Amino acid sequence: MGLEEQLGQPAPITDELVDRTSSSSTRMPVSPNPTPARPPLSIVRQGSSIVSVDRGSVSRDYVYSLHHNFRTNLLYGKNNVCVAAPGEETPIKGYLSLHKNHDGEISLKWTPNQLMHASSQPCSANGKDVEQNWKQAIQIQMQDIIYIHLHQKDENYPSTLTFVNCEGVQSAPLQLPAGQHSLVFLTALETGLAPSLRLDPPLWAGHGKEKALPRLRKRSTASPSMMDYVFRLVRIAGNDPIPFDDIEPPSPPLETPPNTANNCISLPNSPYIMDTNVDSLINMQMGKACESMRHQILARAFYGWLTYCRHLKTIRKHLLYLVETNVVQGEEDAQPVDEEFWKKCRAEKTPELEQEFLSRVYWKGIEGSNPKELRRQAWPYLIGLFKWDENQEPKTGEFTKKYRYNLVFKYIFLINFRREVDDWRVLEAEVRKRDEEAFIAARAKKFSSPVRECSIASDVFEEDSRPEELNKDEPCSSEILLTTFTTNLHRIDKDVERCDRNLFFFSNKENLESLRRVMITYVRRNLDEGYVQGMCDLLAPLLVIFEDGNCPIYFVNCLIIDNYPSEALTIECFSILMSRLRENFPQRTGMDECLSNLRSLIQVIDPQVFSLLSASTDCTHLYFSYRWFLLDFKRELSYDCTYKVWETIWAANRTFTPHFALFFALAIITNYRDVIIGSQMDFTDMIKFFNEMAERHDCTRLLQAARLHIKALQNFVQQLR
Structure with missing residues (x-):
């Protein structure tokens, strides 16, 4: 999958990628041993997270698990419960359900309605929308909750429930429709929490009456039209049942509720609830967090040691010979060569x-x-090419000779290079002659056979266009030499014409001819290896460096030879360069x-x-x-x-x-x-x-x-x- 498919949009150009990364990262240049980015030590809450996101694909099994089944009992279920999603103007409606498994653990789930529909009609669901909906799904483990906030005005207005866990993280507010749905939910929750947990304060229940929200006598002067409740989930540890005498039965609602300045009611702690209950829950969660961190530290240490051992094994087996053992020093005091x-x-x-x-x-x-x-x-x-303790002049003047004209010192490399150029010039003349004959023969054959449509380029190299006497006899060594040289010469001509033409140096045809001359001479020296595409790229920088625009004109055998000294030096350095890079070419x-x-x-x-x-x-x-x-x-x-x-x-x-x-x-x-x-x-x-x-x-x-x-x-x- 390419960048376009991954990002869902046209891939940004290279400049944007590099600039975006540079601006978002303050990291210095690459360190000698960059440590792989590891996630920070985090507290694995093992279900204690307020929001649990399922990022997988849409699964019908998940929707089916929201109903009553053999694994969990459905305590409560209500559709069209709204949740205000970040960045959304209107709340998202979904299905709220309360489940209790056989171990007594209670979990609350809220699933967007779009997921419910996508599970029943998967073909019509869009992949990106489904993934976004999964990110909005909520799952809460009630054994990790300490407080439940209930905000309501009266039965004609929706009520809101917010859950706060032992770490102080609160869930997204759940907005239930108007009516007594919040009371029904709390009733189902209180029933499911028994016998290990209970609400504080508890819901009021008279003899033969349905449960109702508690109402304290000390706060009877407050307005009953707007009531905010804070319930605590506490563990039952041998305490006596709650004395209902301290709780006032709910009074009938007033027909015209009075307006008051402060409509929020803060419920005091029940006197029979010990603070140690909350402390013990917090201590238990902190113990789990510390245990999780301990496991993470040990696992990171172990896997770090294991990775280190693997790295040492890789170094021993593959990388030990890549560097010398002497320490790299001198960077601080080093100066460039001037x-x-x-x-x-x-x-x-x-x-x-x-x-x-x-x-x-x-x-x-x-x-x-x-x-x-x-x-x-x-x-x-x-x-x-030269040893450190010798000069170029004695080396190059060792094989010099005087001519009739002004005496000129010649490099030994220049003499060898001149001789080799003369050698392959003869072969090149024969190749050009044969190419011209083959082209004329192919052209005549095309006009004599107008019915057959063929490519001139393919007919040029057809074997049947050769003289019959060459096909009958076994090819001699000179014929093999000429054939091999012809093949390499054509390859060089093609590559030289397109080598770095955007560089000003090679816009000069004389420099291109110098490149071609050096390349052909090298291939003639190493005809068994031949020319491989890419050699011109390696030769070009050397020729640019050793080219001397002020090189004098040399007179040899009454011929003017320009740039031969620089070409001779270039081919010798190129031969040393190829001795290192030759193994990287194909077939090696x-x-x-x-x-x-x-x-x-x-x-x-x-x-x-x-x-x-x-x-x-x-x-x-x-x-x-x-x-x-x-x-x-x-x-x-x-x-x-x-x-x-x-x-x-x-x-x-x-x-x-x-x-x-x-x-x-x-x-x-x-x-x-x-x-x-x-x-x-x-x-x-x-x-x-x-x-x-x-x-x-x-x-x-x-x-x-x-x-x-x-x-x-x-x-x-x-x-x-």
């Missing part, structure tokens, strides 16, 4: 400076007056391992989110995070945020954990935990939500949360060891 610090690093090249460099990148990233130029110099060392096991570890991390760090995800089988697999690990979060973040996250992942790989991407994915989920839980998102909602949040995340906050998650897991690991 030009001044980088110059110091390249001047001294000590192991201490290398560790400080990695620590600064991990905690604060690379900043400065020109971050792109600084990253272009630092990333080859950070990713592991890395993605399953990432999703499994992320599921275990959620279970340990945020059990409440894990419980919600476990409710749906699709969410348990966490396939909504598939793209995160496949593209190293490139599609989820803007380019500036991608640079920060990538360099943090590379620094963490050499310091604290080679699996920082897992903790960053965990930070994304926990950062929006309130939105996910509040909206009860299913698998489809999660995919839609995170797709709409793409390139809009606060990467600084997510990086901070990911580091805290690493620290939390390290604490668990240290406890195990």
Whole structure:
């Protein structure tokens, strides 16, 4: 069920969900070990609640239970008893019934008339209306009631009953129709309370007369036209019967009741009723409450210990190897890498400076007056292309050569890259030639056979359009090479054309050609693995960083080669990047391992989110995070945020954990935990939500949360060891 079905209205857009959660929550950024939201310790009153709400579906058994049956005796029943519901202008009418079971317990129930009708005609009942009516149903256990307030004027006006329990909570007022219905109800109640309980003061009953409301002699001057009674329910503990001499029989009603200023009568306590009776009832209820709280505390302690043991088992089995044992330190004193610090690093090249460099990148990233130029110099060392104690110049000038024109130092990477480009250019020319021949043949075949309607795109790659001599003989190695290269070349051409075209850098066709050239060269190196959709997304940020607009023009064999130095450096860094991410691509096991570890991390760090995800089988697999690990979060973040996250992942790989991407994915989920839980998102909602949040995340906050998650897991690991 999606958000639309759950909320009964169009699903709010992502901004509304996030803003709504942010405004309603004062919680700070994700803590390292967020404790699952638990309900506060509450007093389980075991039926002592004034209002008991049944939120289930409409059941005929409930309506049938309102009648006399073998479980309970019906003491009183009256229809059209009104209750003033919150937010309703007119009172709601319902059926009032008084029941007594075989244990002597008396319960009062009030059921809206709509529920009575819905039970007899379930097909005509609306689901939402029925659920709302169930919320208005009332059930009161009389053994928990201390006071009953009766408000009435005379028999020509409705009377109101209000029940107050031992905790001081009062029920919704029940308005009985005009007449002596309140007296009939109290009579039935008093009869049912015997012999364990009784009303104080009791109803008056003369010899051979029906019961009537009591009337005290001390208050005889008050107006009989408006009488408010307060009855107490007290336990009978060996007291003598009530002396009726202290109670005055009811006098006949006056024809013209006088108007008085004060029409309310407060009945004094009966002298024979001990206050200890009420105290004992309160003490009993308090004892039940304390016992309930004791059970809750013990249960919470036990289940907390059990959850902790399960978490330790999960950590031992799945998460122990994700982090290093050394303590994560240095966040308070860490400074970002700037030009001044980088110059110091390249001047001294000590192991201490290398560790400080990695620590600064991990905690604060690379900043400065020109971050792109600084990253272009630092990333080859950070990713592991160059060793820390060597410069780029000696490394790149090692295999240099002089030409007739101005002497230019060439990178060894540039020489290799130039040779590889020349190699696949020959294959590309053959592919273009064959594609053109196949297209011409397919077009001629279509015009020669007008009856048959076929797709040109499908005819281009039909095997029967090949020369017969190629089909007869076994394909040679060169033919297999050309076929494989053709397939990958077509895939690259499609992806390059649509790669980040909204970015200004790739609006330049020369930069797109650079992207294509680097991608084809890499695939030619690794033709057995081939090209997989998504590689262009991983290559694009590297090309943007290493691209040098002021790169000089190199003259090699009288050919002008522009941007080759930046492309050569890009492909070497991309090869190192793919060595880590290659396992996450299809037909490999890395993605399953990432999703499994992320599921275990959620279970340990945020059990409440894990419980919600476990409710749906699709969410348990966490396939909504598939793209995160496949593209190293490139599609989820803007380019500036991608640079920060990538360099943090590379620094963490050499310091604290080679699996920082897992903790960053965990930070994304926990950062929006309130939105996910509040909206009860299913698998489809999660995919839609995170797709709409793409390139809009606060990467600084997510990086901070990911580091805290690493620290939390390290604490668990240290406890195990």
